[in-house]
Amino acid sequence: MCVLSRSWRHLWRSVPSIHIDQQREFGSDHELQSFTNSLLDHHNNLVLLDAFRLLLSSQDLRLPACLWVRRVISQDDTPPYQLKRLHLCNVHLDKDFASHISDDRCPALEDVRLENCSYFTTRYKITSFSLKKLVVDGLYMVQDDESDDDEEDEIFKLIIEAPALVSVRLAGELDHIVDINEPHTMDSLADASVYLPMMTDEELNEVEENDATALQSVLGVLLNVTTLTLSHFRLLFRPGDSVELQLPVFQNLRTLFLDECYIVGDDFVGLKPYLHKSPNLEKLTLRCSKVQPGYSLNWYFGDDDLVDFMCDNLRLTEIIYQHDDDAAPLLVAFLLSISRSLPKNKIELIRVE
Numbered sequence: 148m149c150v151l152s153r154s155w156r157h158l159w160r161s162v163p164s165i166h167i168d169q170q171r172e173f174g175s176d177h178e179l180q181s182f183t184n185s186l187l188d189h190h191n192n193l194v195l196l197d198a199f200r201l202l203l204s205s206q207d208l209r210l211p212a213c214l215w216v217r218r219v220i221s222q223d224d225t226p227p228y229q230l231k232r233l234h235l236c237n238v239h240l241d242k243d244f245a246s247h248i249s250d251d252r253c254p255a256l257e258d259v260r261l262e263n264c265s266y267f268t269t270r271y272k273i274t275s276f277s278l279k280k281l282v283v284d285g286l287y288m289v290q291d292d293e294s295d296d297d298e299e300d301e302i303f304k305l306i307i308e309a310p311a312l313v314s315v316r317l318a319g320e321l322d323h324i325v326d327i328n329e330p331h332t333m334d335s336l337a338d339a340s341v342y343l344p345m346m347t348d349e350e351l352n353e354v355e356e357n358d359a360t361a362l363q364s365v366l367g368v369l370l371n372v373t374t375l376t377l378s379h380f381r382l383l384f385r386p387g388d389s390v391e392l393q394l395p396v397f398q399n400l401r402t403l404f405l406d407e408c409y410i411v412g413d414d415f416v417g418l419k420p421y422l423h424k425s426p427n428l429e430k431l432t433l434r435c436s437k438v439q440p441g442y443s444l445n446w447y448f449g450d451d452d453l454v455d456f457m458c459d460n461l462r463l464t465e466i467i468y469q470h471d472d473d474a475a476p477l478l479v480a481f482l483l484s485i486s487r488s489l490p491k492n493k494i495e496l497i498r499v500e
Contacts, residue, residue: 160191163229164198165219169205176205183215197255200234209239209265220247232258240264240286245271253277261286270326272306279311284318284342308332315369318342331368339369340376346409363393370395378406381417394424404432410478418478419485423456434467436474458489467497 165186173179190196199219203212216238220230230253240261248256256275260282273281283305304326307315312333317325320343325331362380369375375397403425410417410433422428464482468475475496482494 159186160189162190163196164200164232165190165196166198166200168200168202169208170202176207179203180208180211183211187215187218197229198232198234199230200232201236201238202234203237206237209237212237213239213241217241217247220252229255231255234258234260234262235264236260236262238264240266240271245273249274250276260284270304270306272308274308276309276311278309280314281307281309281312282316284316286319304329306331310334312336314338316340316342320344325365325368333368334371336369336372338374339372340378341365341369341380342376342378342406343380345379345407346381363395367395370397371399372397373399374402374404375400376404376406377408379408380405381409394420397425398427400425400428402430402432403428404434405436406434407437408433409437410474418481422458422461422485422488426458426460428458428461430463430465431461432465432467433478435469435472436466436478438474438477456488459491461489461492464489464492464494465497466494467499469499 167179167183169176169179173182196219199216201212201215203209216235220233233248233253233256238261244266246252248259253275254277256277258280259273259278260280261284262282263285266286305317306326306329308331310332313335315333315336315338317340403421405418405421418433422431466475466478479494479496482489482492486492
């Protein structure tokens with residue numbers, strides 16, 4: 148900018164947003180560290196910063212990045228009242244991170260994205276009355292030298308108190324995402340996505356009561372949403388193994404997207420309770436559904452139970468499949484078999500490569 152006009156020479160000192168991407172913009176760790184230190188040292192008004200985005204590809208910069216983030220969020224106890232968006236990738240989060248983004252320090256914060264970040268503590272309680280969008284994807288724990296050895300086996304748990312939150316995206320192990328034993332406040336939540344890791348065949352055959360409890364607890368936190376995306380979910384457990392899944396009623400749910408979910412057995416009976424508990428569902432999308440062998444229809448539902456509910460508002464079911472997908476025709480046959488419960492439903496097949 149200073150080449151175009153001398154009057155713009157120091158304009159960078161007051162930019163309202165800072166986006167730093169190591170992989171795209173810097174050749175070495177030293178270059179990025181020198182640039183970022185200079186940028187923050189000479190910025191005229193970090194207090195008025197409304198966006199800070201930091202993407203790191205080197206783990207060696209984890210600790211310096213922690214200091215940069217802390218400096219942007221809390222500058223000598225002077226809160227950045229205008230900070231609205233905070234996107235962090237490959238950044239180390241200290242034990243006090245959640246308090247740094249609370250209402251006291253960031254009352255205007257609306258968008259938080261944490262991707263592949265590390266942490267010391269095993270629990271974060273995010274409390275914000277302004278937060279509208281939250282993404283938590285790929286957090287992993289780093290053992291604190293001062294922590295007890297007993298904490299080594301602890302798992303990350305998240306507690307959310309954000310009454311204005313509209314959209315949330317959570318990714319990770321099912322019982323590592325949110326603390327199912329604590330209350331959460333997300334009264335305005337409309338759009339939710341939960342992405343689980345892909346399961347191995349061995350994991351699919353292991354049926355535990357804790358799995359069903361964690362699943363229904365996580366879904367219970369999201370029961371007010373209008374749009375719900377579930378990825379790599381196992382939709383049913385064997386009652387013969389004393390595992391019973393009690394889904395909440397999704398009274399507001401209008402759109403359900405099941406991405407590579409295990410819809411259990413050749414009869415796809417695992418899909419039925421989701422339709423049963425979503426009386427106002429209007430659109431259902433099933434992408435690359437997976438069959439989990441070893442399940443029989445009679446294990447969970449009797450023949451008459453297939454038509455004991457009505458999903459009057461469901462107008463479209465999209466089945467997205469690949470050319471070698473054996474699940475699609477079986478799924479169509481299952482939906483046709485319960486067509487009396489889906490009087491307005493139209494089935495649309497979409498083939499993808």
